[in-house]
Amino acid sequence: MAGFLFHDIIFGPVRSRRLGLSLGINLLPAHKKYCSFNCIYCECGWTPPHTDDPKQFPERELVSRFLARSLAGFVEEDYLPDAITFAGNGEPTLHPEFEGIVDDTLELRDKFIPSARVSVLSNASMIHDPKVFRALLKLDNNILKLDAGSERIFQLMNNPAPPVNYHNLLENLKKFQGKLIIQSMFLRGNFRDQMVDNTTREEVDEWLIKIREIHPEMVMIYPIARATPVQNLEKIPIFELEAIAELVRKTGIEVKVYQ
Ligand code: SF4
Numbered sequence: 074m075a076g077f078l079f080h081d082i083i084f085g086p087v088r089s090r091r092l093g094l095s096l097g098i099n100l101l102p103a104h105k106k107y108c109s110f111n112c113i114y115c116e117c118g119w120t121p122p123h124t125d126d127p128k129q130f131p132e133r134e135l136v137s138r139f140l141a142r143s144l145a146g147f148v149e150e151d152y153l154p155d156a157i158t159f160a161g162n163g164e165p166t167l168h169p170e171f172e173g174i175v176d177d178t179l180e181l182r183d184k185f186i187p188s189a190r191v192s193v194l195s196n197a198s199m200i201h202d203p204k205v206f207r208a209l210l211k212l213d214n215n216i217l218k219l220d221a222g223s224e225r226i227f228q229l230m231n232n233p234a235p236p237v238n239y240h241n242l243l244e245n246l247k248k249f250q251g252k253l254i255i256q257s258m259f260l261r262g263n264f265r266d267q268m269v270d271n272t273t274r275e276e277v278d279e280w281l282i283k284i285r286e287i288h289p290e291m292v293m294i295y296p297i298a299r300a301t302p303v304q305n306l307e308k309i310p311i312f313e314l315e316a317i318a319e320l321v322r323k324t325g326i327e328v329k330v331y332q
Contacts, residue, residue, distance in 0.1 A: 079161045080104055082131045083143045090331040091293055092156040092192055092214070098140065098178065099161025100168040102129040108163035109198040111232035113264050113303040117162055133170045137177040144185035153186050159193040166199040172208035179211060190214055194256065198237045200245045216254045216293065217246065221271060222279030229269045246287045255284060256293040259314060262306035272309055277317055285324050292321050295331040
């Protein structure tokens with residue numbers, strides 16, 4: 074599967090299930106997926122092998138210039154996005170200048186569209202890096218992925234590249250002291266001759282234990298929406314997602330289900 078890729082640094086705005094009218098910032102190479110995970114459900118397709126060339130990332134100055142131009146245009150047209158979101162062709166926090174770009178973006182948001190919330194959709198694989206951790210804390214919506222309640226499901230669903238480690242990832246998520254939003258994809262299917270199902274009672278219970286420990290501001294639950302690299306994955310019906318959400322609600326944590 075080729076996957077759904079973005080070809081520009083600034084894209085949209087797109088109607089997002091979770092963020093409203095959202096202007097995207099793609100900090101990854103154009104035309105190519107670049108990620109520390111290889112999720113079996115990834116809309117961008119499979120993760121190709123990485124190269125370490127820093128030139129493949131858009132330069133900080135270029136991102137700032139394009140964003141300023143784009144925001145000025147929206148102000149002129151009186152067509153204001155609800156959100157400015159770091160997303161795109163993979164994991165945005167892998168950009169070596171992520172913190173500086175976050176600072177520039179917040180400054181430009183304040184100047185042009187102060188009502189827009191600056192968000193990130195991240196897999197949390199870089200939160201051990203103090204610069205990334207600091208940058209994420211500056212954002213209005215620090216949205217980090219946690220699909221799995223167990224190491225086995227984490228490995229099967231997310232396929233992290235070494236040295237990402239489930240235990241360390243959980244410990245680092247707790248360090249945000251609740252200033253984060255957890256995003257969780259639920260699905261069923263087969264991968265590498267193994268059943269992948271994070272909707273079983275056992276898996277959901279394990280995931281809930283971790284959610285309680287992390288204690289995020291909110292949990293976002295969602296099913297598959299587009300084509301996935303593994304073909305046999307099942308879109309979980311809304312009533313099942315609502316049942317999982319109800320378990321989260323009982324812990325006192327806000328939760329929303331997105332279709
Ligand atoms: S973390 Fe996101 S971009 Fe990376 S493989 Fe998973 S779904 Fe795709």
